[in-house]
Amino acid sequence: MKKSIVLFYLSCILSGLATAQPLQVSVQPLEFQSGDGSGYVEFHFSVTSKKSVDVLVLAKKKEQIVAADRVLLIPPTENPKGSPFVQMIRMALDSGLYTMELRFKNQGAPEDSAQIVSGDMRFSYNLKSQAFFAESLSAAELPNTFDRYGILAIPRAQFGTPLMAGADATALIYSESYGWKVGDKGFARYWIRDEQHQTDLTQWGGQSKLKALEGSTVLPFTCGISLASIPSGLYTFRLQILDEKGDTIDDVRLPFYRITPESEGRALTLASLRNPRWMEAIGTGATAQKAIASHYPIANQAQRKQLDGLLVEAKDSILWLWAESFWIQRTSADPLAGYTEYKKWVVQVEREFSTQAMPGYATDRGRIFLQYGAPTLTEKRPFENDSYPYEIWQYNTLDAENAPYQVNKLFIFANFSVATRGYELLHSDAIGELRNPRWRIMLQKRSYMSNNPDDTGNTQQNGWGSRIGNNIFFNNSSSGGGGN
Numbered sequence: 455m456k457k458s459i460v461l462f463y464l465s466c467i468l469s470g471l472a473t474a475q476p477l478q479v480s481v482q483p484l485e486f487q488s489g490d491g492s493g494y495v496e497f498h499f500s501v502t503s504k505k506s507v508d509v510l511v512l513a514k515k516k517e518q519i520v521a522a523d524r525v526l527l528i529p530p531t532e533n534p535k536g537s538p539f540v541q542m543i544r545m546a547l548d549s550g551l552y553t554m555e556l557r558f559k560n561q562g563a564p565e566d567s568a569q570i571v572s573g574d575m576r577f578s579y580n581l582k583s584q585a586f587f588a589e590s591l592s593a594a595e596l597p598n599t600f601d602r603y604g605i606l607a608i609p610r611a612q613f614g615t616p617l618m619a620g621a622d623a624t625a626l627i628y629s630e631s632y633g634w635k636v637g638d639k640g641f642a643r644y645w646i647r648d649e650q651h652q653t654d655l656t657q658w659g660g661q662s663k664l665k666a667l668e669g670s671t672v673l674p675f676t677c678g679i680s681l682a683s684i685p686s687g688l689y690t691f692r693l694q695i696l697d698e699k700g701d702t703i704d705d706v707r708l709p710f711y712r713i714t715p716e717s718e719g720r721a722l723t724l725a726s727l728r729n730p731r732w733m734e735a736i737g738t739g740a741t742a743q744k745a746i747a748s749h750y751p752i753a754n755q756a757q758r759k760q761l762d763g764l765l766v767e768a769k770d771s772i773l774w775l776w777a778e779s780f781w782i783q784r785t786s787a788d789p790l791a792g793y794t795e796y797k798k799w800v801v802q803v804e805r806e807f808s809t810q811a812m813p814g815y816a817t818d819r820g821r822i823f824l825q826y827g828a829p830t831l832t833e834k835r836p837f838e839n840d841s842y843p844y845e846i847w848q849y850n851t852l853d854a855e856n857a858p859y860q861v862n863k864l865f866i867f868a869n870f871s872v873a874t875r876g877y878e879l880l881h882s883d884a885i886g887e888l889r890n891p892r893w894r895i896m897l898q899k900r901s902y903m904s905n906n907p908d909d910t911g912n913t914q915q916n917g918w919g920s921r922i923g924n925n926i927f928f929n930n931s932s933s934g935g936g937g938n
Contacts (some may be wrong), residue, residue, distance in 0.1 A: 463778075476501040478861050480613045481556065481664070485577055486584050486630045489670035493579030494546045500611040501527045506561040512569070514553040521545050526561060528537050538611035540589070542599055551576045582704040584693055585629035587616050591676045602611035602628065603674045605668070614762030615688075619713040620683050626678040631703065633675045634666035640697045642744060645676050647690040649709070650775070654692070658684060664695070686714045688773060704841060707728060713769055728782075731790060732774045742773045747817040748800045751824035754856040764887070784855070799824055808875045819845075822865055826852050831864070836869075841897040843869040847878060849884075858885050866893055 464674045482498040497511060498625035513521040521798055525543045554575050557568035568663065587610040594601040600608045610616055627644070645659030658679050666673055679691070693706040736745045747765055750758060764776060778789060784794030803823055804814035812822040823829075829847035836843045845867045852860040863884040869879035881893035890896070 465795075472902065477612065481579075482612075483575060484586060485581055485586060486579070487579060487580050487672060489667075489672050490518055491632075491671055492546070493549065494500045494544050497525075497543050497695060499525065499527055499541045499744065500613060501541065502658075503527065508559050508561050510557040511545065511613075512557070513545060513547055513553040514555060515550070520552075528633075538613075539610045540609050545911075547577055549578050549580075555737045576859055582633065583629060583631045583706060583707060584626055585693060585706045587612065587710065588676070588709060590625040591626050591628060591678070591855065602630075603670075603672070605674060607676070607882070611920075612763060613766050614759040614764065616710045617713055617763055617766065618710050621682060621714070623681045623712070624678050625681055625691050626676070627691060627693060627708070628676050629674070629693060629695075629706065631664070631673045631675075632671060634671055636666055636668060638673075638698070640664040640695065640703065640744070642693060642695050644674060644678065644679070644682065644691065644693045646679060646681075646864075647692050647707075647766045649688045649690055652675040655684070655689075657920060659692075674910075680711055684712050684714075686712055686769070687775070688761075711763065711772060713772060715887065729790060732778045733791060736770075736774050736777050737794060738770045740848075742770050744813065746796075747779060748797075748813070748824075749777075751815060751821040752784075752796070752854070752856060753780070762913070796824075805875075807875070809874050812876070817869075817876065819867055819877050822847070822879070823937055825854050825856065827854075843877075844880070844897055852884060852894055860884055868893075868897055 480500045484496045484498065485493060486496060489494055494650055499509070506526055509525050509527060510518050511523050511525070512668055514630045523543050527541050529538055530567055552575055553572060555570060555572040557570050559568040560566070565643055588606045589610045592605050592606045594606040598606055606627065644664045646655040648655055660677065662675060662677055664673055664675060689712055690708055691708040691710060697703055736742045743765060746761065750761055753761060760776065764772060777793065781789035781793045800815055803820040806814065807817045807820040808814040809817065815824055826849060830850045831848040833846040835845070847865040849863050850861065852863055864882060865879060865884070865887070866881045868877065868880040869877045879888050880896060881890040882888060
């Protein structure tokens with residue numbers, strides 16, 4: 455199965471791999487500059503798995519592989535509970551647009567068993583600084599993948615917006631600033647911003663002097679802020695880099711969620727929620743987790759990143775706050791009524807599309823129904839002689855808040871398991887959706903084989919009784935029709 459990378463962030467669960475638990479992995483590509491001014495990309499893999507997974511990373515231009523690297527995601531031996539861990543690779547890539555392809559498979563498994571994730575990414579290296587949250591910072595005593603200019607900076611595992619939990623949590627930052635010359639001086643100023651109340655908490659922060667390194671245009675530095683006395687909520691770590699005159703060179707903003715110990719949560723929420731009825735609407739525990747997860751189809755990319763982080767370990771109080779904030783932005787006149795109406799669609803999707811392993815909103819048909827609404831026309835083919843069961847949905851218009859406006863688009867779903875109703879999205883001509891020109895061949899792979907990568911099945915004669923190329927969307931009884 456092939457999925458798509460959206461912008462500069464990927465988060466997925468690859469449950470088809472034979473791990474002790476579903477492999478949850480997020481990948482953050484971050485641009486950096488070397489001391490000579492050239493650029494490279496770091497891919498930070500945040501992983502939850504108890505078994506090793508092999509990942510092949512390919513960078514392509516015009517279908518040609520221009521760079522490749524492989525990383526083995528090996529859980530630490532001292533990690534019996536399968537807690538999230540981080541691994542990383544670096545790739546030297548020129549600026550420009552690439553199709554990045556990531557192939558995940560079990561260690562030692564054949565290459566054709568890999569699950570593939572791909573999509574377009576543009577790297578420009580037109581940056582003044584780079585920064586990320588670190589799990590730990592220390593002096594690098596031995597050669598190590600995470601060694602940066604003598605600093606051992608291990609990135610913090612994160613699935614979306616990072617969560618800072620616990621009474622003794624500390625927000626650690628590793629940062630690099632670029633374009634410095636020998637003798638240049640400056641300073642860094644950092645603090646916490648409370649996003650919920652739109653307030654700068656400058657009492658939590660500090661300042662550090664900066665001085666350029668000998669023979670390098672890169673100035674690395676670290677900083678950190680204790681979060682022990684900061685209550686639960688959504689915050690931003692603000693980092694300003696200034697020159698010797700005090701002029702701002704760059705302003706870095708890294709959002710995070712703060713979660714305090716159990717005793718503090720409910721009192722905070724009662725004081726913070728504008729409408730306490732959200733506690734009842736969203737619920738608690740597993741009910742709240744499911745209610746929040748059902749927002750994924752209609753969330754934009756930034757909100758989806760937040761959800762990936764929230765659903766790992768967030769408390770009920772944070773979920774209530776997130777829901778209220780989401781619907782205030784979406785239906786400001788009556789946020790709770792907006793959510794109540796959406797919940798009716800979620801219930802319908804659960805009834806029509808859920809499987810034993812997946813709630814309705816998490817299936818491909820459920821996600822598309824919630825994101826774009828009901829299709830204008832559908833063609834359902836549960837029984838055909840030479841193909842897997844499939845459905846074709848056609849939309850006169852796609853008008854969603856988290857996708858571009860489009861006209862006359864198709865979605866093709868296939869049920870490869872047959873015994874369940876777990877239909878997968880096989881192909882679509884909509885922007886931002888999975889595009890697979892060989893969808894006809896995949897539908898008929900039990901009866902039609904082709905080793906030609908350019909064969910899309912358009913010229914394949916329909917089998918007896920087949921409607922793949924002769925239906926309300928494609929009317930060509932002797933071929934596979936259109937719809938590429």
